[in-house]
Amino acid sequence: MPTQPTQPSTAPSDSTAAPVGITYASAGVDTAAGDRAVELMKASVAATSTPAVVGGVGGFAGMVDVSELRDYRRPLLVGSTDGVGTKVAIAQALDIHHTIGQDLVGMVVDDIVTVGARPLFMTDYIACGRVIPERVADIVRGIATACAAVGTPLLGGETAEHPGLMEPDEYDLAGAATGVVEADRVLGAERVRPGDVLVAMASSGLHSNGYSLVRSVIEYADWELERQVPELGRALGEELLEPTRLYARTCLDMIDSLATDDNPAPIHALAHVTGGGLAANLARVLPTGLVAEVDRSSWVVPPVFDVMRALGAVLWEDMETTLNLGVGMVAVVDPASVDAAVAASTKAGVPAWVLGEVREAASGSPRGRIVAGTKGVDGGAVDIHGEYRTV
Numbered sequence: 001m002p003t004q005p006t007q008p009s010t011a012p013s014d015s016t017a018a019p020v021g022i023t024y025a026s027a028g029v030d031t032a033a034g035d036r037a038v039e040l041m042k043a044s045v046a047a048t049s050t051p052a053v054v055g056g057v058g059g060f061a062g063m064v065d066v067s068e069l070r071d072y073r074r075p076l077l078v079g080s081t082d083g084v085g086t087k088v089a090i091a092q093a094l095d096i097h098h099t100i101g102q103d104l105v106g107m108v109v110d111d112i113v114t115v116g117a118r119p120l121f122m123t124d125y126i127a128c129g130r131v132i133p134e135r136v137a138d139i140v141r142g143i144a145t146a147c148a149a150v151g152t153p154l155l156g157g158e159t160a161e162h163p164g165l166m167e168p169d170e171y172d173l174a175g176a177a178t179g180v181v182e183a184d185r186v187l188g189a190e191r192v193r194p195g196d197v198l199v200a201m202a203s204s205g206l207h208s209n210g211y212s213l214v215r216s217v218i219e220y221a222d223w224e225l226e227r228q229v230p231e232l233g234r235a236l237g238e239e240l241l242e243p244t245r246l247y248a249r250t251c252l253d254m255i256d257s258l259a260t261d262d263n264p265a266p267i268h269a270l271a272h273v274t275g276g277g278l279a280a281n282l283a284r285v286l287p288t289g290l291v292a293e294v295d296r297s298s299w300v301v302p303p304v305f306d307v308m309r310a311l312g313a314v315l316w317e318d319m320e321t322t323l324n325l326g327v328g329m330v331a332v333v334d335p336a337s338v339d340a341a342v343a344a345s346t347k348a349g350v351p352a353w354v355l356g357e358v359r360e361a362a363s364g365s366p367r368g369r370i371v372a373g374t375k376g377v378d379g380g381a382v383d384i385h386g387e388y389r390t391v
Helices: 031-046 067-071 087-094 100-115 133-149 211-221 236-240 248-258 277-285 303-312 316-320 335-347
Strands: 075-083 118-128 154-161 171-182 197-202 267-272 290-295 327-333 352-360 369-372 381-385
Touching: 031 133, 031 154, 075 100, 087 100, 087 171, 087 211, 087 236, 100 118, 100 133, 100 171, 100 248, 100 267, 118 133, 133 154, 133 171, 197 335, 211 236, 211 303, 248 267, 248 327, 248 335, 267 277, 277 290, 277 316, 277 327, 277 369, 277 381, 303 316, 327 335, 327 352, 335 352
Parallel strands: 118 154, 290 381
Antiparallel strands: 075 171, 118 171, 197 327, 197 352, 267 327, 290 352, 369 381
16 A cells, blocks of 8 residues: 655744743733723713714724704815824823823814814824823823813724834824814915914913924933923923913804904914924915015013023024924904904913014015925915014
8 A cells, every 4th residue: 555645744843833822911912901091091081072972982983973064054074183293202201191192182183273173073093112001091081181171072092002113111192183164164375365464372382393303402401301490480391291282162262253244254264383383384374475474573482492492502493493482373364353363362361462464475575584385385475574582
């Protein structure tokens, strides 16, 4: 009887066999910790819920009832996604994680409101080297608290553990939001006219942009985050973690409260001052042929910016193309409604002032640095001039 041919073995040899007992946990992913984090954050997320939210925490996807959109003539959905950049490095260094979530909400939701949209819901994503339930819950608590402050449900999110890709105590976060606006009420460049007035709304500090510059300055100066800084009236790290101011509710209330039968849309455009600074972001909401005159002397630059400038011998031009320098949002307003806009913002707890005005490009010569064509937008320009005032 012929011998059957020997079949090659598919089993691994002893030399390549995996060690007995490898688990997902030993590979660095702790699903139990992830479940614990969800339990700790459930109450915070639930606090953001509105009557439009359908279902609860734990599903594969979140749901929101948008039946009210049937009352819109032509509803436009508006989306935005962002993160908080290297500000997370400050939170990690100080082991303070309950404020960084407000920065995320501000970066995302306040972009949506610039077109006049009302946020419908937000979602978040947290990537970390190791899930520490209490830390994740702190981050989400900050997100949820800010969402509740602007009336936006935190509809869902994801926490991902990335061992080997990130260090155990490292994390990063991002978020996305969806809003809605009536098509004929969209704010933007097409509404801006010569003679419109720029109303600045104060920032709460550095917000969430330019931290690579700030961190480089601190490293150069060899300052500790715990250092008490007299000009700031508190520790350096505390100042750097000051949360981003939330403008969404203030801006939406302003849009509604200033509207009259004779002038239903006195707010023509809104510019959220984020990466690139004041002039670069303002230029994005101006039409071709118009120039926004911005007077640097119209406000006093908050101390944190001047401290960073002096500490790193940073040129003012680098400062104004990187940081907000005290202006977090700009409203382009019909001249007849300027006083009302300033009053509305101030009443809401956000200091405001006249920053400048809009003119035709052909009606005057440049007085300072001209900024145009930023962020890929082929529109108007900003003429930023004068000298900054500091304390």
